[in-house]
Amino acid sequence: MGLETKPLVTLHETASFDLSDFPVPTGREEQWRFTPLSRLKGLHDGSAVNDGNDRTEVLTPAGVSYELVSREDPRIGTAGKPADRVAAQAYNAFEKAGVITVPKELVPSEPIVVNVHGQGGTVFRHLLVDVKPMAEAVVVLNYTGTGVQGANVEFVVGDGAKLTVVSNQDWDRDAVQVAQYTTLVGRDATFKSVVVTLGGDLVRISPRVAYTAPGGRAELVGLYFADAGQHLEHRLLVDHSVPNCASDVTYKGGLQGDDAHTVWIGDVIIRAEAEGTDTYELNRNLLLTDGARADSVPNLEILTGEIAGAGHASASGRLDDEHMFYLQARGIPADEARKLIVHGFFNELIQRIEVPEIQEKVLAAVEAELAR
Numbered sequence: 139m140g141l142e143t144k145p146l147v148t149l150h151e152t153a154s155f156d157l158s159d160f161p162v163p164t165g166r167e168e169q170w171r172f173t174p175l176s177r178l179k180g181l182h183d184g185s186a187v188n189d190g191n192d193r194t195e196v197l198t199p200a201g202v203s204y205e206l207v208s209r210e211d212p213r214i215g216t217a218g219k220p221a222d223r224v225a226a227q228a229y230n231a232f233e234k235a236g237v238i239t240v241p242k243e244l245v246p247s248e249p250i251v252v253n254v255h256g257q258g259g260t261v262f263r264h265l266l267v268d269v270k271p272m273a274e275a276v277v278v279l280n281y282t283g284t285g286v287q288g289a290n291v292e293f294v295v296g297d298g299a300k301l302t303v304v305s306n307q308d309w310d311r312d313a314v315q316v317a318q319y320t321t322l323v324g325r326d327a328t329f330k331s332v333v334v335t336l337g338g339d340l341v342r343i344s345p346r347v348a349y350t351a352p353g354g355r356a357e358l359v360g361l362y363f364a365d366a367g368q369h370l371e372h373r374l375l376v377d378h379s380v381p382n383c384a385s386d387v388t389y390k391g392g393l394q395g396d397d398a399h400t401v402w403i404g405d406v407i408i409r410a411e412a413e414g415t416d417t418y419e420l421n422r423n424l425l426l427t428d429g430a431r432a433d434s435v436p437n438l439e440i441l442t443g444e445i446a447g448a449g450h451a452s453a454s455g456r457l458d459d460e461h462m463f464y465l466q467a468r469g470i471p472a473d474e475a476r477k478l479i480v481h482g483f484f485n486e487l488i489q490r491i492e493v494p495e496i497q498e499k500v501l502a503a504v505e506a507e508l509a510r
Contacts, residue, residue, distance in 0.1 A: 150221065150377070152221070153220065162182065178224070186227075203239045206235070222318070224288050225344070242271050243272045251277075256281075257284070263287060265289070266294070271324070274299065278496060281307050285313060306496060308499075318344045321346065323350065323356055324351060329354075329355070336507070340371075358374060361488070362392075370401070373405075384416040392480060393425050402432075408441060414444065419450045419451075426457065436452045476508070477508050481504070
C-alpha cells in the first residue's frame with residue numbers, strides 16, 4: 139500500500155533491534171521504492187559481511203570523552219531503534235561502538251571532529267553522541283574514501299542542552315553509504331543537523347528526530363549535489379509526540395548529468411498528544427541539465443487540532459530563463475550567470491552551517507561541481 143491508503147504513522151510502526159522483524163525488501167515497499175537495490179552491494183539482503191577497513195580519527199576537546207564499547211553497553215540504542223533492514227543489519231553486525239560523551243554543563247571551545255576514511259570492503263559502524271544536560275557541543279562528521287558503509291549514528295541531547303551536528307558525505311565516486319541518524323531531544327533542548335551530501339555512488343541518509351519532553355527544538359538542514367549516475371537519497375522523520383515542541387526542515391539540492399537522481403522524503407507526524415507543535419518543512423531542487431531526476435515527497439500528518447503551526451512545501455525546476463537573461467543583459471557570460479544563480483540558491487543553507495572550515499569546503503565543492 140502507498141500513502142494514499144495507509145496512514146503515515148503506520149509506515150513508521152516497525153522499529154526493532156531484531157533483524158528478522160524486517161523482510162528483505164523487494165523495491166515495491168514505500169520505504170524502498172526509490173532506492174536502486176541492485177546498487178546497495180548486499181546491505182539490504184544479508185549478503186554483505188563486515189570484511190572492510192576504514193581509518194577513523196576522533197578529535198575531542200578538553201573535557202569530552204571518546205571510548206569504544208561492546209554492543210552490551212546499556213547506552214547503545216538510547217536514542218531509538220533501527221527503522222529499516224539495513225539499519226538493523228548494521229546494528230547486529232558492528233563489532234565495537236564509539237561513544238562520545240559531553241559532560242553536564244560543559245561548553246567545549248572547539249568542535250568534536252570524527253574523520254572516517256573508507257579503505258574498501260564493507261564496514262558496519264555504530265556511533266553514539268551523548269550530550270548531557272545544559273551542555274553545548276558542535277560535532278563534525280567527515281566521510282571520505284571508498285567502500286561500502288552501513289551505519290547507525292545516535293544523538294542524545296539532554297535537558298537544556300544544545301547540539302549542532304555537521305555531517306559531510308564527501309566519498310569517492312564508487313562508495314556506497316546507508317545510514318540512520320537517530321536523535322532524541324530532551325526538555326528545552328536544541329538540536330541542529332546539517333547534512334551535506336556530495337560524493338559517493340549511492341548515499342542514503344535517514345535522519346529521525348523524537349522528543350522526550352516539552353520545549354525541544356530541532357532544525358534539520360540539508361544540501362546535496364548529484365552528478366551523472368549518482369543516487370543521493372534523504373528520508374526524514376520528525377515525530378512530534380509531546381506538547382510544545384518545534385521543528386524546522388530545509389533541504390536543497392542541485393542535479394546535473396544523465397541519470398543524476400535525488401530523493402527527498404520528509405515525514406512529519408504530529409500525534410494527538412502533541413498539542414502546541416510548531417513545524418515546517420521545505421525542499422527545493424534545481425535541475426541544471428536534461429536527464430536528471432528529483433523526487434520530492436513532503437508528508438505531514440496532524441492528529442490534533444491544537445497546534446501552533448504546521449506546513450510544508452516542495453518544488454523542483456530548472457534555471458529561470460528570466461534570471462539568466464537579466465544577468466547576461468548586463469554583460470555577465472552565461473557560465474558565470476549560471477554559477478551566480480546556483481550560488482544564490484545554496485547560499486542560505488551554506489550560511490547556516492556555522493562552521494567556517496566546512497562552509498569553505500562546501501563552497502569549493504559546489505564550485506567544482508559547476509566546473510564539470
